[in-house]
Amino acid sequence: MARTHSKRGTLLAALILVGGVVSAGAALAGPAASAAQPKGSSTFVVGNTGAVDGMNPYVGLTSIDFEVYGLVYDDLMDYGQTNYAPAPRLATSWSVSKNKLVWTYHIRHGVKWSDGVPLTAADVAYTFQRDTVPGSTEEADNSAYVANIVHSSVKAIGKYTVQMRVTKPTPNMDLLIVSILPKHIWEHVSEKQVSNFPNNNPVGSGPFIVTSFKINQSVTLKANPHYWGGKPGISKLIFQDFTNPSAEAIALKNGSIDFAEGLTASLFNSLKGQPGITLDDAPSGNWDELAFNNGAATVSGKPIGNGNPVLRDLNVRRAISYALNKQQLVQHVFLGYAQPATTIIPPIYPQYHYTPPPGSQYNFDPKKAGQILTADGWKVGPGGIRVKNGKQLKLRLYFGTDSPTYTQDAPYVKAWLTAIGIDVTVTGMSENTETQDIGNGDYDMFIWGWGVEPNPDFQLSVFTCGQRSAGSPPNYTPGWSDSFFCNKHYDDLYAEQKSLAGTARENVVKDMEKILYTDEPYALLTYDSDPQAFRSDLFTGFAPQPDTKSGLMLFQEVSWWSYRCLRPVGTSPSLTDHNIGCQHEIGAPAPAGTGSVVPPTGGVNGGMIGGIAAAVVVLGAGGFFLLRRRSGTTADDRE
Amino acid sequence: MLDGALAAAQELRGEEAGAARGRGTGGGSGLARALIGKTVSGLITLFFVIVFNFFLFRVLPADPARNLVRGSALTATQMAAINRTFGIGLPLPHQFWNYLVQTFQGNLGISFEFHIPVSQVIGAALWPTILLVGSSTVLSTIIGVWVGIRGGWHRGSAFDRTSTAICNTLYAMPDFWLGMVLLIVFASKWAIFPAGGMHGFGGGGAGFASLGDLLWHLTLPCLVLTLVYLAEYSLVMRSSLIDELGADYLLTARAKGLRDAMVRRRHAVPNALLPSITLIMLNLGFVISGAITTETVFTWPGLGLASYNALNYPDYPVLEGSFLLFSAAVIAANLIGDLLLTVFDPRVRQA
Numbered sequence: 001m002a003r004t005h006s007k008r009g010t011l012l013a014a015l016i017l018v019g020g021v022v023s024a025g026a027a028l029a030g031p032a033a034s035a036a037q038p039k040g041s042s043t044f045v046v047g048n049t050g051a052v053d054g055m056n057p058y059v060g061l062t063s064i065d066f067e068v069y070g071l072v073y074d075d076l077m078d079y080g081q082t083n084y085a086p087a088p089r090l091a092t093s094w095s096v097s098k099n100k101l102v103w104t105y106h107i108r109h110g111v112k113w114s115d116g117v118p119l120t121a122a123d124v125a126y127t128f129q130r131d132t133v134p135g136s137t138e139e140a141d142n143s144a145y146v147a148n149i150v151h152s153s154v155k156a157i158g159k160y161t162v163q164m165r166v167t168k169p170t171p172n173m174d175l176l177i178v179s180i181l182p183k184h185i186w187e188h189v190s191e192k193q194v195s196n197f198p199n200n201n202p203v204g205s206g207p208f209i210v211t212s213f214k215i216n217q218s219v220t221l222k223a224n225p226h227y228w229g230g231k232p233g234i235s236k237l238i239f240q241d242f243t244n245p246s247a248e249a250i251a252l253k254n255g256s257i258d259f260a261e262g263l264t265a266s267l268f269n270s271l272k273g274q275p276g277i278t279l280d281d282a283p284s285g286n287w288d289e290l291a292f293n294n295g296a297a298t299v300s301g302k303p304i305g306n307g308n309p310v311l312r313d314l315n316v317r318r319a320i321s322y323a324l325n326k327q328q329l330v331q332h333v334f335l336g337y338a339q340p341a342t343t344i345i346p347p348i349y350p351q352y353h354y355t356p357p358p359g360s361q362y363n364f365d366p367k368k369a370g371q372i373l374t375a376d377g378w379k380v381g382p383g384g385i386r387v388k389n390g391k392q393l394k395l396r397l398y399f400g401t402d403s404p405t406y407t408q409d410a411p412y413v414k415a416w417l418t419a420i421g422i423d424v425t426v427t428g429m430s431e432n433t434e435t436q437d438i439g440n441g442d443y444d445m446f447i448w449g450w451g452v453e454p455n456p457d458f459q460l461s462v463f464t465c466g467q468r469s470a471g472s473p474p475n476y477t478p479g480w481s482d483s484f485f486c487n488k489h490y491d492d493l494y495a496e497q498k499s500l501a502g503t504a505r506e507n508v509v510k511d512m513e514k515i516l517y518t519d520e521p522y523a524l525l526t527y528d529s530d531p532q533a534f535r536s537d538l539f540t541g542f543a544p545q546p547d548t549k550s551g552l553m554l555f556q557e558v559s560w561w562s563y564r565c566l567r568p569v570g571t572s573p574s575l576t577d578h579n580i581g582c583q584h585e586i587g588a589p590a591p592a593g594t595g596s597v598v599p600p601t602g603g604v605n606g607g608m609i610g611g612i613a614a615a616v617v618v619l620g621a622g623g624f625f626l627l628r629r630r631s632g633t634t635a636d637d638r639e
Numbered sequence: 640m641l642d643g644a645l646a647a648a649q650e651l652r653g654e655e656a657g658a659a660r661g662r663g664t665g666g667g668s669g670l671a672r673a674l675i676g677k678t679v680s681g682l683i684t685l686f687f688v689i690v691f692n693f694f695l696f697r698v699l700p701a702d703p704a705r706n707l708v709r710g711s712a713l714t715a716t717q718m719a720a721i722n723r724t725f726g727i728g729l730p731l732p733h734q735f736w737n738y739l740v741q742t743f744q745g746n747l748g749i750s751f752e753f754h755i756p757v758s759q760v761i762g763a764a765l766w767p768t769i770l771l772v773g774s775s776t777v778l779s780t781i782i783g784v785w786v787g788i789r790g791g792w793h794r795g796s797a798f799d800r801t802s803t804a805i806c807n808t809l810y811a812m813p814d815f816w817l818g819m820v821l822l823i824v825f826a827s828k829w830a831i832f833p834a835g836g837m838h839g840f841g842g843g844g845a846g847f848a849s850l851g852d853l854l855w856h857l858t859l860p861c862l863v864l865t866l867v868y869l870a871e872y873s874l875v876m877r878s879s880l881i882d883e884l885g886a887d888y889l890l891t892a893r894a895k896g897l898r899d900a901m902v903r904r905r906h907a908v909p910n911a912l913l914p915s916i917t918l919i920m921l922n923l924g925f926v927i928s929g930a931i932t933t934e935t936v937f938t939w940p941g942l943g944l945a946s947y948n949a950l951n952y953p954d955y956p957v958l959e960g961s962f963l964l965f966s967a968a969v970i971a972a973n974l975i976g977d978l979l980l981t982v983f984d985p986r987v988r989q990a
Contacts, residue, residue: 045840051948053752196754215753215763216948217940218840240840243935243944246819250827250834257840402951432953 042568043236044539046554047248049262051241052219055210056199057179058141063451063555064239068219070560071237072204073179076105076124081545081561084349084454086175090124090205100169107160111228113182114209121156126183128154128164136191144458145176171501172455177558180205207232207564217241233541233567252277252533259534261555264404265335268531276537281337282544282552283348284530288341288405288449289522290324290413292317296441296484299468304476305441308395315376316393317520321362322369323416326525333408337531341524343513344463345456348546348557351506352456354513362523369420378421386421394423398437398446401428406447409525413447439469439478448482449528454557456509457498463516464491485521530555541565674978681974688966693738695962696955697731747963748956752949757960760945765927767837768941771857771934772926775864780919782865783872784912790873791880791911792903802873810870818863818936825859832859835938860937864930868922875918880911916983920976924969928961 053060057069076091091105111119131142132151139146153165166173182203189197202210207229208221219239223232240257242248249267252260253274263271271277293307294317310316326340342361345352373386373393381387385394397413399406407428414424429437437443452459461467465488467481490512497508516522532553534542543561544551554562741748747757786806790799809817826834833839837856838849883889884907892902927942934943942961949957 051752051952054754056754059754196749198753198755214940215760216945217836238840240836241938242835243938243947244822244835247822247826247835247936247938250822253827254830254834256833 042234042571043238044234044259044566045238045240045257046259046261047240047242047251047257049242049245049248051216052213052239054198055202055213055219056194056197057181058138058194066558067555067560068210068221068239069179070206070558071208071221071563072202072206072210073181074111074205075178076176076180077174078561079175079177079454079545079557079559081543081559082548083351083546084557090119090180091176094174096173101167102163102165103173104157105162107162108228109160111205112226113184113203113205114224114226115182115203117182117184119180119182119205120159121162122159123183124162124180125154125156126187127178127181128162130181130186130191131178133191137195138191142178144453144455145172145178148173169499171499171505172457175455208237229564232564233571234539237563249533252535255535255538258539259532259554261530261532263531263533265333265337265531268337268533269335271533276535277533278536280532280534280544280550280553281529282532282547282550283339283346284528284552285346285348285452285454285557286449286528286530287344287346287452288409288447288525288528290320290525291446291448291483291522292320292520293441293444294484294486294521297468297486298476299466299470299479303441304469304473305443307441308444310388310393311395311444313376314519315372316378317523318362319369319372319376319420320417320422321520321523322365322372323420324362324413324523324525325364325416327364329409329412329526333405333412334526334528337529338526339529341527343517344450344452344459344522344524345509345513346452346527348551349452349454349456352509354510354517356514356517362520366416366420373420380421383423384418384421385423392423393421394425395444397424397426398434398443399426399428400431400434400448402431403449406449409447435478436475438482439476440474441469441476441484446482447525452557454559460494460497460509460512463487463521464494466491483521485516485519487515487519490515536569538569539566540569541567673981677974677977681970684970685967688970689739689742689963692959692962692966693735696959697734742963747960750949750954750957752952752954752957757956760957761942761960761964764940764942764945767939768927768934768943770853771860771939771941772864772930774857775861775868776919776922776926778861778865779868780872780915783869784876784915786869787873787876787915788880788903788908788911791877791884792907794881794884799877803877806870806873809866810868812867813932814863814867814930815932815936817867818860818933821859821863822936832856835936837940860930860933860939863933863936871918871922872915876911876915879914880907883907883911886910913980913984916979917976920972920979921969924972925965927968928965 048064050062050064052068053062053065055068055072057073060066060069074090076089076094078087078089079085080087088108090108090111092108094103094105096103105124107119107121107124113119113123128146128149129151130136131138131146132149132154133139134151148166148168148170150165150167154162155164156162182205185203200213205224205228207224207227209224210219211222212218212220218241221237223235223237225231240251242251242262245262245264245267248257248260249263249271251257253271255276260271268279268281271279292311293305295303295309295312296305296307297303330336330338330340339347342356343354345354347353347355377388378386378393379388381392385392387393395417397410399410401407410426410428414426417424434446434448438446450459450462462480463483463485464481465486467479468484468486469476469478469481471477493508493512493515497505497512500508530552532555534553541562542553543565544553545556545559545561556562738748745758747761749755750757750760753760783806786802790796790802793799822834825832833856837853839852839856886907889902889906892906893899897905931943931947933939934941935947938944942964946958946961948954949961
């Protein structure tokens with residue numbers, strides 16, 4: 001028995017050795033890490049689950065890219081923190097001529113680029129000239145803002161005034177979210193070079209300066225000490241990639257990061273009650289939908305694809321809408337961090353959001369769904385599947401397997417439709433395959449989602465006739481339309497809202513949403529929240545948008561309010577310019593009771609203890625090997 | 640059993656005789672021929688991999704560009720411009736020719752995602768992977784071989800039974816699962832190791848401090864890979880040692896009066912090591928392809944994570960480049976393994 005025990009002991013030592021040899025590093029790392037990582041109280045680390053593509057504002061595509069660009073470069077204006085109304089940034093004021101065609105912008109005085117060169121109207125004019133060359137990468141990237149600007153009309157008048165002309169009245173010229181670039185850097189980068197220009201050390205005028213960018217790892221920024229709005233409250237800002245959201249949640253809990261974005265609902269719940277951590281499930285601009293093939297066709301109206309024609313029947317689409325129990329999705333898939341959805345502009349944009357009157361909403365009512373189908377001629381046939389003119393009601397449902405929520409939504413949708421007599425075949429696929437099938441019109445229904453910006457123009461355009469597929473078989477070039485909805489009246493309203501502003505535009509946009517709700521090319525499922533969690537025991541000064549208490553803290557919709565105001569708990573705001581939102585800050589120091597949170601160095605001390613223990617094991621095991629070796633050698637010598 | 644051993648012995652004598660005959664007429668040429676033959680077949684394999692690689696990525700669904708920009712406002716002409724930038728629009732034979740020429744020039748293309756040469760993306764991820772998978776391969780080899788020798792020599796002993804059971808259990812664990820368990824225990828519950836990354840956030844300091852920080856981050860992912868792959872080495876070593884146990888030469892060695900440990904070290908183990916060498920070399924080839932799941936769980940910025948991100952994006956040039964590198968590494972390691980075996984196998988060495 002004793003022998004067995006000792007054998008086990010040896011094996012255990014061998015197994016611990018595995019960990020021991022590598023954790024020899026931990027012994028060194030204990031003190032080393034604390035020296036290496038003076039995560040001084042004013043270094044703010046943001047964990048995120050998306051990757052950063054690069055520092056060139058013309059080519060980045062991910063949401064985290066835009067988060068960085070908005071910190072490095074100034075735009076002419078900002079979307080207001082509380083209402084998305086135009087707020088001055090690099091432009092202090094602007095005006096439009098009587099005929100609504102000539103716009104004049106007054107540029108902020110005394111602004112310097114991060115390399116010390118003064119920023120003037122010449123830089124602004126240069127940027128807009130560059131961004132309006134027809135067909136260029138630059139124009140493509142900024143088309144939402146610069147589409148109507150006449151290239152040759154852009155000019156600097158004196159040091160601080162820029163003027164440009166538009167082809168037709170364009171109200172959103174008062175909200176130009178376009179990164180203003182330094183002429184003295186970018187004039188050396190031709191249009192041909194721009195798509196492969198890494199811009200690794202971007203020179204900007206924004207509140208932060210990039211100090212390092214490591215592919216698939218992190219972006220590190222430092223505060224711009226000469227920022228025109230005052231020095232930011234944090235000295236260092238890091239965006240750290242996580243490919244594993246669970247690890248991100250653990251890192252927040254341990255205090256090695258200060259903010260976590262992109263958490264799943266269940267991870268978000270796992271952080272509830274953790275000392276020092278505040279949770280914020282702010283509504284975002286994102287929603288998910290069940291989309292229908294409303295009769296796929298090219299822009300010229302030629303029918304394409306193999307979509308089931310029954311979906312062109314409004315009664316069938318309406319019946320499906322009444323069969324969807326959206327509240328169940330909210331509770332079971334989103335664990336409460338979403339709302340049942342109605343129209344395509346989400347409620348975080350109240351001025352544009354249209355709420356259908358309660359009487360006409362598609363509330364969950366399977367009985368009504370059945371009645372609509374019966375009245376439409378669909379009688380329940382064998383196996384409970386409805387039949388009309390000898391054809392069974394059978395539909396395909398696609399979803400992208402990249403998304404865990406779509407994967408979870410799909411079986412619910414199938415069950416609800418089966419209950420009203422529709423036979424549904426569910427297929428999961430990659431988003432690439434799905435995009436191709438949709439573009440070719442080879443689908444019946446799919447589950448996907450959109451993120452809506454404060455300016456509703458793009459989202460509205462998705463449902464215009466001109467966004468249907470183009471080209472020729474076998475693979476058509478898809479436009480943005482993935483429902484193939486086409487309605488002349490809707491298109492007219494779309495054109496009309498482009499030249500309107502204020503309440504007039506809001507009313508037209510709401511009319512368009514009403515059309516989409518009535519005609520039902522999509523059945524919207526959920527308005528999604530963006531669960532964000534942060535160390536409120538260490539940092540304060542967030543400027544949430546649009547709700548000043550519980551709006552989005554970071555990763556706001558095309559806005560960057562919080563970064564300029566964030567600061568360690570116990571310090572006072574240092575920004576001087578009150579145009580930039582810090583008066584709306586929230587976040588009080590944590591109550592004394594929760595002060596016992598393990599500070600970042602706590603993990604390091606733990607690491608040191610673990611490391612020393614491991615080192616002892618290594619030394620022990622190493623000694624064991626040496627001993628064995630020596631006895632072997634003497635034996636060899638003897639024989 | 641005995642008959643087999645005798646036959647083998649006779650065969651061996653025959654080979655020796657043949658080798659002795661060949662020696663007079665330039666014995667090196669046989670080895671050189673084998674060397675050249677194996678190298679050439681390695682190169683041919685590599686070429687087929689290059690060709691296959693191209694078509695593999697062209698049968699994937701057609702429109703990466705649209706997928707990349709879903710959600711941003713672009714017109715059809717602007718989409719076409721993006722396609723042009725990425726070289727997606729060209730006819731297939733044209734693309735293939737460009738690809739061949741560029742590959743042989745060492746140009747792997749430009750990353751869709753990062754807009755820099757693919758070689759730079761891969762280069763940045765190479766060292767972390769070599770460090771992680773290399774260190775775990777070395778550890779699991781040393782420990783696995785040692786466990787295998789001990790278990791095999793005393794077959795059926797308590798050590799043998801326990802170690803085999805433990806190694807098999809570890810081998811059956813998915814590495815991402817074991818990784819998550821270790822994360823929850825050591826990074827969350829006890830918080831003595833970091834939850835991911837290769838350096839502390841905000842830089843790893845300099846010199847000695849930086850090295851310590853690196854090793855601290857390396858511990859958990861390295862532990863996962865070592866534990867999971869331990870069984871490969873211990874079981875191969877154990878079974879090939881057991882194969883040798885009944886061999887005549889061991890009987891002879893014992894008859895000469897050698898101690899048991901001597902018989903094992905001098906005679907049994909060197910012969911039993913040969914299959915392990917093949918296995919080790921094969922695994923070294925896979926070192927470079929990294930451990931996609933382990934790197935993803937620990938956010939370790941190596942080639943595994945780079946290819947995982949490239950697949951998500953989807954960044955076809957980076958995927959193409961990394962697949963090419965992975966295949967080339969396996970082919971090269973196999974070739975070296977083949978050549979090493981000729982060196983280590985005494986039957987060939989005498990030739």
